[in-house]
Amino acid sequence: MRYGDAMQNKVSVSGAGGESLLFLTDDQLRRGIEAMFFAYRAFTADPDLILAELDYGRAHHRAIHFINREPGLTVTALLDVLGVTKQSLNRVLRTLIEDGLVESRIGRRDRRERQLYLTEQGAALERRLTETQRARMRAAYRAAGPQAVAGFRQVLEAMMDRDTLRQYRALKDLPETP
Amino acid sequence: MRYGDAMQNKVSVSGAGGESLLFLTDDQLRRGIEAMFFAYRAFTADPDLILAELDYGRAHHRAIHFINREPGLTVTALLDVLGVTKQSLNRVLRTLIEDGLVESRIGRRDRRERQLYLTEQGAALERRLTETQRARMRAAYRAAGPQAVAGFRQVLEAMMDRDTLRQYRALKDLPETP
DNA sequence: TTATTACGTCAGGCTTGTTGACTTTCCAAC
DNA sequence: GTTGGAAAGTCAACAAGCCTGACGTAATAA
Numbered sequence: 001m002r003y004g005d006a007m008q009n010k011v012s013v014s015g016a017g018g019e020s021l022l023f024l025t026d027d028q029l030r031r032g033i034e035a036m037f038f039a040y041r042a043f044t045a046d047p048d049l050i051l052a053e054l055d056y057g058r059a060h061h062r063a064i065h066f067i068n069r070e071p072g073l074t075v076t077a078l079l080d081v082l083g084v085t086k087q088s089l090n091r092v093l094r095t096l097i098e099d100g101l102v103e104s105r106i107g108r109r110d111r112r113e114r115q116l117y118l119t120e121q122g123a124a125l126e127r128r129l130t131e132t133q134r135a136r137m138r139a140a141y142r143a144a145g146p147q148a149v150a151g152f153r154q155v156l157e158a159m160m161d162r163d164t165l166r167q168y169r170a171l172k173d174l175p176e177t178p
Numbered sequence: 179m180r181y182g183d184a185m186q187n188k189v190s191v192s193g194a195g196g197e198s199l200l201f202l203t204d205d206q207l208r209r210g211i212e213a214m215f216f217a218y219r220a221f222t223a224d225p226d227l228i229l230a231e232l233d234y235g236r237a238h239h240r241a242i243h244f245i246n247r248e249p250g251l252t253v254t255a256l257l258d259v260l261g262v263t264k265q266s267l268n269r270v271l272r273t274l275i276e277d278g279l280v281e282s283r284i285g286r287r288d289r290r291e292r293q294l295y296l297t298e299q300g301a302a303l304e305r306r307l308t309e310t311q312r313a314r315m316r317a318a319y320r321a322a323g324p325q326a327v328a329g330f331r332q333v334l335e336a337m338m339d340r341d342t343l344r345q346y347r348a349l350k351d352l353p354e355t356p
Numbered sequence: 357t358t359a360t361t362a363c364g365t366c367a368g369g370c371t372t373g374t375t376g377a378c379t380t381t382c383c384a385a386c
Numbered sequence: 387g388t389t390g391g392a393a394a395g396t397c398a399a400c401a402a403g404c405c406t407g408a409c410g411t412a413a414t415a416a
Contacts, residue, residue, distance in 0.1 A: 024319060029312045032319070032331065037240075038346045039334035040218050041261070057371055062215075075394060083219070088373050090395065112382045112393045134207045140336035141202060141210070144329065151322065151329025153210065156217040158318035168216045235402055253363065266404055268364065290362045290413045 046132035054125075059084075059092045061129055064118065067102060068126045069171060072115040074107065081167055101125060224310035232303075237262075237270045239307055242296065245280060246304045247349060250293040252285065259345055279303060 047061050066081050067073065079089055093116075096102040101122030107113030118126060141149050160168060225239050244259050245251065257267055271294075274280040279300035285291030296304060319327050338346060 024316060026312065028327075029315045029319070030308070032315045032327070033308070033311050034346060034349060035331055035334040036218065036221055038342050039337045040214065042338045042342045043214055045339070059372060076392090084372085085374065086394075087375085087396080091372085094395090107393090110383070110393080112380095114394065130208070130211070133211050134204065136337055137207045137210050138202060140333050141207070143336040144332040147325070148329030148332040149206075149210070151326030152333035153213055154322040154326040155318050155330035156213040158321040159217045159314055160220045161223070164216050164220045168212060171212060237403065254361090262403085263405065264363075265365080265406085269403085272364090285362090288362080288414070292363070 043133065043136065046136060047129045050129055050132065056095075057092075059088075060096060063089070063092055063096060064101065064122060064126050064129070067116045068118050068123065071117050072105075074113045074115060076113070078116065096122070221311065221314065224314060225307045228307055228310065234273075235270075237266075238274060241267070241270055241274060242279065242300060242304050242307070245294045246296050246301065249295050250283075252291045252293060254291075256294065274300070 044058065048058065051057060051061055062082055063078065066078055070077075075086075075089070075093070079086060082089060093102065093104075097104055100119055103117045103119050103122075104114045105117065107115050144152070157165065157168070222236065226236065229235060229239055240260055241256065244256055248255075253264075253267070253271070257264060260267060271280065271282075275282055278297055281295045281297050281300075282292045283295065285293050322330070335343065335346070
């Protein structure tokens, strides 16, 4: 097992093309990686504080977010977006339902399905959680400017694999990028 | 408890200024939030596969990454960057040392300190893990272009809080942004 | 000498994830 | 109308990865 013996350092040409790749040093890439790590941690810090107060975790946040995003979505659909097992989600979902934040109604088309909705209380928590992240994002967007924001989104989307991108796009109201 | 009753929708003016904030709708912000969520998941997927093979987790990856980044750093310093407890890190570090990926030498200046280094084997795993992420990042960078990359980094940095930004900058070889 | 720091470790607890097995309900196809 | 399978819920057991609290040891600093 010997990895990357030839790619030890500096300018990784990386492709066959070699267009204008001068900026793609391993240093640059590594900084991008680290920026993701630190930014993501900062990004989840605010909601985590609120959630801890209420004895919830990030899993609850994610469930609440996507139920809010698409009211009436089924358990299977939610399972698909979150990428976890039924059992894992169920535990979280059960507490949310018991606590009166989520409502589970029998499916209209198919009575086997359960359609998930936020209650007024659940929607209130969603707003509270999201607002902290929006505030952070808003501040970052204002500081960086519209052009930077476009680049930010462009790179993030380019980082997603096919399947993830599909899920991401499925959520969009108005797809802009063909 | 009633949150954000007034901010329900659309164009959040958000500041007192109102410069050229037309692009900052709640929709835009929400998409940014979701892009972070999905991109981060895609971003960690490749290393996770390799780590699972070896019965390691993300915690091991993070430790390896930062030890590689700054060979000889002390346990306390590592604790600070990772933002976890001593006990939590110790379990991870112990297995890495037992498995011969990390070496812990007695501090030169201060004999209480332990300075951490990757062994040849540890460095090999680091390269293997990082290369998957670099490849993804490289592809995304190439697809999006240099300008987008600049924006990407700019927004991520603007998202970090003071303390996180300090840690992030402390790693940099050549700080560019004043 | 004493206080403090750096590190390691034992114990116990929580959340979130996993597998595997099983039941109930319901749709749909034969 | 029976039957096969999908959707959902549940029980049990387990592991990773975090946490707090308490304690011990070694070495530096006051």
